[in-house]
Amino acid sequence: MTAIKQQHPIGVGLVERQYVTWTEPLPLDGGAALAPVTLAYETYGTLNEARDNAILVLHAISGDAHLAGWHSSTDRRPGWWDAMVGPGRAFDTNRYFVICSNVIGGCQGSTGPSSIDPATLVAGQEARCYGPRFPIITIGDMVRAQIRLIDHLGITELLAVAGGSMGGFQALEWATAYPSRVRGAILLATSARSSPQTIAWNSIGRRAIMSDPRWRGGDYYGHEAPSDGLGVARMVGHVTYVSEVTLEAKFGRTFQSRDAPHFTLLPEFEVESYLDYQAATFNARFDANTYLYLTKAMDYWDLAARYGSLDAALSQSRARFLLLSYSSDWLYPTSESLLIADALRQFKRPVEHVEIASTAGHDAFLIDHELKRPIVTAFLESLMAG
């Protein structure tokens, strides 16, 4: 740990994944219930005596509870938002108690389709994973499980919830469904609903997975995984996360062989091997069924539908909002943030919206830190000040 701390002097250092399990069924929006429910989570910093310095960070589709720090000295990378979390960082662990949990439906420690289906825990039978028998979950269900975690940690009111993309969906759900439990909401590169275009991309990814023969109707555990299907799904997703400017700057039309074309059906361009690499690394860490369930949860996301309108939905909230959108994000463009900000302003809810100039596309919220750091820092300080 010392070595790591020296290498990353202001980070949170070594961290451990924790777990909490409830046997009481978790009711789901689709009508089913889930039991038992386990959430994997990590925490950074210390909960103060007043218990008013807790921040819950919500992850996007490919994220997990490992927000910051290192699990071991041999890790090649720290948690997914490490640059934002630690002593002196925007989510300053000297001041705040920062929590991040893997969503239900996930594949990084929380109950999901790759978890053992308790219905198969019968004497004389082989226990089986849920697979396609896992119930459909929604953003509301994810947050309902997180409420249990916050209760478990003894926190009545969160100083803030924060999340980008699908994490932003959850932050919006927190602020509107549980207004008394959230003082501030930080939404990055997100939207109050999935557009038909985002549903289309998700649907293509699902079709790629479900038509991979190795998907086996969802019961592939113990066999080869449907890596071709998940690979294609990830490639589609990845292109939607980056901007054309980024692809142009990083790869342009450079051939893999750095000289001339080989005139072959195989990949020729660097941008193609880059996507192949994205597919391979995603397959190494992600479960295809989780991809199906989380994209479904995203598709169902439509905050306005439950309340009749976006105005009605956001009028529920009592939180102060910080919205960050990115100029080159074409998946969740600034116009989506403006819809949320405008609705909040109608009800005189305090809201700050900043469009950050970036060429990094949707991924900007995960990688472009310089401009958002001072904005998030100031917003959290103002929340703490009351």
Add this chain to the structure above:
Amino acid sequence: MTAIKQQHPIGVGLVERQYVTWTEPLPLDGGAALAPVTLAYETYGTLNEARDNAILVLHAISGDAHLAGWHSSTDRRPGWWDAMVGPGRAFDTNRYFVICSNVIGGCQGSTGPSSIDPATLVAGQEARCYGPRFPIITIGDMVRAQIRLIDHLGITELLAVAGGSMGGFQALEWATAYPSRVRGAILLATSARSSPQTIAWNSIGRRAIMSDPRWRGGDYYGHEAPSDGLGVARMVGHVTYVSEVTLEAKFGRTFQSRDAPHFTLLPEFEVESYLDYQAATFNARFDANTYLYLTKAMDYWDLAARYGSLDAALSQSRARFLLLSYSSDWLYPTSESLLIADALRQFKRPVEHVEIASTAGHDAFLIDHELKRPIVTAFLESLMAG
């Protein structure tokens, strides 16, 4: 035919696909040669005595030689640009002799991967389709074959070449590689090169096809076709062809069941069943290997590379240019047309560029006719006037 003519009073009526075959090998940019070479084509109108009224229309990836009219009275639809071609239409068959041929590599009558490989025409052996042994072809190769067709038809100089998307690539190739043979070039929704983003989409489609076990390394003829892979490829393509505004207006977040979600892994939204339908109809008429070869040809397209710069490339041309781009086309945005127009203007080449306001995305060039009709009509008339 009478009945059809009454139903479509100003169209070209019944038309027949024609074929021409050359035994002389066609040299290809990749170093191989193709023999024999067959082009399927259709013509509309009459070549005048001066032979100066011929227009060659070039099709996009999913198009074919059937530009206009009807093959039989039971056809559900006319040719792909019927609204633009016929007596009194923009490509006025009372005045012009209009030609359209299926590209080599295609699957609608021209020599392509589903054609019999002549190397297998050996006594005692079963003749086989080319499949993956078909040589890689380029936009230049497509045009080289079209030159033979135009020679065959006894035409020295075309009044115009016209094409959208991949058809625009071919039109640019005509105007720069064969400047003495083209008086005018009409480019719609196109570009002088494939960007890394379009290569990425193409690469994803190819990977979906080639990882479908029914692709069988490309030798699936006589077996089930890789319809899952081609379906995914088409769905990806289709989303890139339409705008978010179109998806929003056509489908929004409407559920298929028109009421509530069913909470299932299966498609729930109308936009999903629409994409499934696109996949199914494309599979019914298109060959997966042709999709591989034509997307490859598009990837290799980079007009500047051959001449050192776009300026140098376009300085070759002697044609008058009409460029049409569409405001909601995010696949081949207006900026791509501006690059071409600016380069042409540097060399004082006559060029007219019009950005047409449309919400239809890239597909606008195939479906939005009202605004482009008078522009194309006037451009052709000015070409005829000299």
